[in-house]
Amino acid sequence: DKIEVLENYQVKSTIVNPKINNVDVFSIISDDAFAYVNFLQLSHGSIVRSHTMEIKKKLEESDKELLQLAIIEIRQRFNSQSKNLLLPFSCAIGDDIKVTVPKLGDKKKLLELSERNSKYYRQERFKQVKITDPDRHTNRIMAQMKTDLHLAEEPRHIECFDNSNIQGSNPVAACVVFRNGKPFKKEYRHFNIKTVDGPDDFKSMEEVVYRRYKRLLEEDSGLPQLIVIDGGKGQLSSAVKSLDLLGLRGKIAIIGIAKRLEEIYFPNDPIPLYLDKKSETLKIIQQLRNEAHRFGINFHRNKRSKAAIDSELERIRGVGKKTAEELLKNFKSVNRIKKASIEDLSKTVGNAMAKKIYENFH
Structure with a gap:
């Protein structure tokens, strides 16, 4: 008991109000499995003891x-x-x-302090559990997500989609996969947009969601319990169209997250859901969205730079796509091609072409 008191001692003897004498303050916060009760003991206006108790729920108390x-x-x-x-x-x-039950003043502040102690203790317990019992930590978060997002089952497998196109060039999309609330990188996928001309986020989203789940159905692979779309009502509606075409509507939960106020949209519901900014559910959805954005942007950047390199070499008269690829394969970068001598270049493309390339850069 003494060790526990020492671990949970969070406030020094703080003078609150000399008029508040010999008072016990209690607060409680709870989740599905546990409750946390904080106790503050006051003597002559000072807090002399703080203790938090964790209670495991057995029934629906x-x-x-x-x-x-x-x-x-x-x-x-x-x-x-x-x-x-x-x-x-x-x-x-x-x-x-x-x-x-205080409503105002110093007594209300004491109650708020006690509640903060309960929340702080719970966060510390979560950190310990994450290290010592990761399964319990995961189970708790999955149960919380199921409750927060009104899902029929825990979202053990989540997929998130994001479109990337900068000024309409090289439109691509990314799909990232989380299992048990953690990134599962070997299942991440990139998509080149094939059926859409120009920058059209809605049509692009429709295409990639259709391609992704058509393939999973053909391969008889496991479907996710939740799909997250980076975007508001427009992108979400486009993704839902694809699920309708594949007969998956109602079989997979799908939501959209809008960037501006981090609001969560559900299909056919104009009123968004606003999750607490500190909630773990929102943090996982934000992590999914940010990971999809990072993964998509990297792919887009690589594709764009490759296109720029190819076009720089192909602008040289007589250099086609195959020659450009052969040069890059041997020299690794355009900069090295620029610095190469005619003799070095001729080993890859022959004397006549080597002379043309050398003269182009000099």
Whole structure:
């Protein structure tokens, strides 16, 4: 008990208000599996003790039921004799104990401090669990995502799509895959846009989603439980069209994330969902979106630079695509081709062509 008290001691003896004397403050926060109750003990206006208890839920107990049990246990453990309690909601503790649910002032601030301690303790526990019991950590996040996004099943396999085209050149798309909330890089895929002329995000999204899931169906590969589309209602509607064509509508959950306010869109629902900015669900969706963007941009950049290199060599009269590829294969870069002597160039393309290339760069 002493070690636990020491680990959870988060506040020094802070003067709050000399008029607040011999008061016990309790707060509770909870998730699907655990509740966290923080206890602050005040004496002569100073916080003299802080302790947080973790309670594993066995049934569907309410926060009120769990808080009542925790108050009795904690007060017995620390031998608290205080007759005044500050609580987040009214609870029946005993006839001789006065319960106050503060709305304003220093008492309300004390309750908020206690809640912050509960949240801080929970975050620290999450960090420990992530290291010591990664399966429990993953299971908790998957359950949280299922609840937050109103899904029929946990999203163990998520895929996210992003389009990349800069000034309409070399349109490409990327698909990244997360399994159990973590990147699964060997399943990432790039797409060259084949059926769309010019920059058209909606048509491009329609094409890549169709190609991706047509292929998975043909190969009888496992389908994801959730698809995330980087974009708002327009891109989401385009992706949904492809799922309709493939007969997958309703079999895979699909959402869009808009960049401006990080709002989540669902098909045929004009009102977006706003997740708490600190929620782990939103963090995973943002990570998916950012990873898809990074993966797509890198592919787009490589494709564009390759096109620029090819065109620079092909502008030389007599140099075609095959010759350009042969030169790059042997010299590795345009810069090395520029510095090469006629003798070196002739080993790859013959004397006449070597002379043309040399004269072009000199």
